[in-house]
Amino acid sequence: MKISIKNKITIAMLVVILTSVSSLGFFAYKKSKEILIEDIKHKNFTTLDNIYNYFFQNFMEGMEYTVNHWADNQYIVSYKKNPGDPKTVNKMPEGLHGIANKWKGIVEANPDIGWMYFGVQEDGSFLISPIDPSITESYDPREREWYIQATENPDRVIWTDPYVDAGESSLIVVTVAKAVLKQDDLVGVIGIDIKLDKFSEITKNLVFGDEGYLMLISNEGDIYAHPDDDLLMDTAKNEDWFQEILMGDSGTKMFTSTEGKNKIITYLTIPQTNWKLVGITTVDIIEMITPIKNQVVMIALISIAIAFIIGYILSLIVTRPVGEIMKVIHKISKGEMGVRADIQSRDEFKVLGNKFNEMLVEIEGLLKERDLNVKKLIDKNKEIMGQNDEILAFSEETEALNEELSYLLNEIRNNYLSTVKALANSIEAKDSYTRGHCERVRNISLAIGKVMGLNQEEINNLEFASLLHDIGKIGIPLEILNKEGFISAEALETVQKHPQIAYNILSDVEFLKESREIIYQHHERVDGKGYPRGLKGEEISLPAKILAVADAYDAMTSTRPYRKISLTKEEALEELEAVKGRQLDIEVVDTFIKILKENQIEIDA
Template identity: 35%
Template sequence: ALFVKPVQGESLSVFRAETINQGEIEKISGEVLSKLEDKAALVGEPEVIKRNGELVLAIASPIVIEGEIAGAAVAIDSLQGLSKAISDEPMSEQELWDSGSPLIFVVDEQGRAIFHPNSEKVTSRQPLNELKIVQEWAATKNQIQSALLPFTTEYKGETRKMIGAYSTAVISDDLKFGVIVMQDEDRALVSVAEMRRQTWLISGILALVALILGSILARQLTSPLLKLVSAAQTISAGDLSHRIETKSITEIGTLGTAFNSMTENLEDHIARLAFAAKENRELFVGTVKALAAAIDGKDHYTRGHSERVSRVSVAIGQRLKMSEDELETLRISALLHDVGKIGIDDAILKKPSTLTDEEYAIMKTHPQEGYKIMKNIPAMAEFLPGMYMHHEMVNGQGYPQGLSDEEIPLQAKIVSVADTFDAMTIDRPYQKGMDLPAAIERIKTFVGTRYDIHVVNALIEACADGQIGVGRVKLNNYKPGRIRTDKKDPAKSAA
């Protein structure tokens, strides 16, 4: 529907009577116009049409003629096309649960569904905040990002283990949507590529909706704006016989060159929304997290290991004053540091007791396996050091290359320390995780043999400030001291 409200005179509206009525148009338009103020354009919140239960989105812009505001226009468009765009043969919510297929839905900032395979959850406007993945998105919606989260949920009295991913679509400064994908954990471990495609697709669909809306407005609103405003003024003056000549309903009231300002502002909003879909790096990060979670998920005790190593690595990198680009590269490298374990037999990965020498030798091949997987992908080149060299030692006794000190990139040195820190502080079948003080003191003993002193000091500082902790363990009053860079041999000091 299209609604035009001149400063003087009566308003005009063009709409399809079988889908919406005049009262709903005026109500929706009134709400968005009341918030327009001096903005160049404004995107309203989704509204439910009572007649057919469809969700619509309203976009308003002032009409400016010769520098003066002559009125305002509101375009109301349906969001119904999302389900068809996601799948040629949409499945019901029950079918998705039964088949273990990814369940995709979109929520607003209150957690209410604006698209869901179960239409009742859309029309009821009840928040879906009982889902852990929705809560996670709500806490991070100010950042356009993808993330992965293992969680459990109830469906028809049955507890399901799930893995979910989300991204944020910025419609305007005041309006954000969360694009949520969740799938049965067991199925997700064998369908990471499909989850990536679905996440990219739904983000692209939101951009496409805005692009289509802009395209429709650009095609249909090409008649001169003065003609429409003049007609409104003529009718308001009492000449009710005046009519606007049109060939069809779709061409009536097109706004022409004076409406170009609204189109330009729409393009700005569209560009910001399209950015989320076109920015392959954000989707790439989501896929990396899904892959890392799939690898970690092969062993119950290492679930979430790659994500934790990534966060600890970034905290260390911040202490070392790395740039934002370097931190992002470090984050991805740490997420993928164990990607080579995808080629290690599950019997070794999940073994509850200490590995034999032969099994340990096989486990030590995972850096080479990861390197083989990623080396032929050009986009992965900058992440290879952390994957390939995180088991090297500064004394040259590490593997797989036996590099020493300056030969080891900083990225690999950081991932190495973060990997050990997480391994020490989580429970394993054959040992209980250390508390924070014990883990720090243990890592300090490896300075100069395994680890770089500057990296370890950065870890200590982050722990001392409470930036890094162990699960629910608090730092309390423990403040480990920095390791002196001029540290002397204790035997020589005694002498």
């Protein structure tokens, strides 16, 4: 389906506006959600901090003040039992009756306090008010946790974890205690039992958020205060948020509940006890953010409507001049030359229309020139057609001459090659040791070259080089070639000249140009110790490396004047392995050994 320019402009405007508004709306929605969550977290933490400061901290500091006051009381500090007096439990000595009455008044005025008492270090006496008849004479305060903690921390007030009172009241209490010292000597410990219900009462009477509640827990997860009395001294270890709040002293975390709502956990650590004061609220973030989402959608819809109107107006402005130009093009396609575009606007489309009209004038001129040139070409073509027969006859004659010349060149090439091969054969005929050597080297070289991927031209050059590689021995005296046993340095130097002699013999034969270079290099070594030029590594061509391996293998497996017994195939392969990388190319040797082991070549003896 074809879409007009007008529609394309309208759609483009819609896409741009919709994309921009959608992106802006998405990020605004996301940012609003983040701000809302952070605001809730901040308010919750501020509320929790205020609750701690105004209720828990004030209450606990008041208790600590009371304990410190009595721990510094001169009668308590100076207390010492009379000699011979028995251990005292559940009654006050005469000298402390006034203090006992004050303690009783404090307890009666503060229903959150269970008892006030003084544990004596000297004999384990336990002076308590009001009197608890259920405490027996065997009770020794020095063995109690609150006493031990206070004596281990004599410089500060200590708070115990909740425990069941030692009497028959079965109350769960928290003890706040302080060691009594007289010139660094321990006199005893002052303690106040606070009913655990006091902390639950605080959590019950305070509002935390819209649907939230407070709880007090230990680092082990024991619940010390909760609006639900059934959960007191239960555990919060299994709650998904418990491990998170253990990792810090204070903070706010958000979790998703099973109902899909967000649970916000706010906590701080009470320094006196290391307990965690925890506030838990449940909020529906999606519901709270819905008004913002609705506003974003409304803005997006309004923007789309505006974009559609603007796009439609722009499309009309753009398409009118284009439509005028299209009308002119349509008339020209029907053969109506001489028409021109009439653009009424004063913008770039006016310039475009003028340039279009100028182009039409040029095209009309070119068409007239074309017609004139066509006429000239027709006349010239008639003249050329008259000469066509002569050209064809000349072409046939030239083709025949080329064929004859090609035949003569091949004849010359073959005759020269036959002559050179005859020379090589004549050398082999004089030397019974090397008879058939060139043919065997040829067979080995071609087998290696084909496996190593040489192209046909390289194969042909390698074949000629293999057949003619010893032609240079024409210039070597026969008595040196056939000398048995040790050969002198002078004779060896003479023998090593045969690659140069071969190169010189073949230097005037153009089609053997590549082959003579292979022959020239076939006694070079990859370690640079060969002859005649001392080439090494990549300086030696691959065909020359192949010829060197083929020549060496046939020499090893044939009799020579200097070696009457030829090597076996296995011995020759071991020798090739020994010299590869120094004398011979590793890749060529490995390829030849693989060919030989897989019987891909037959070498005539």
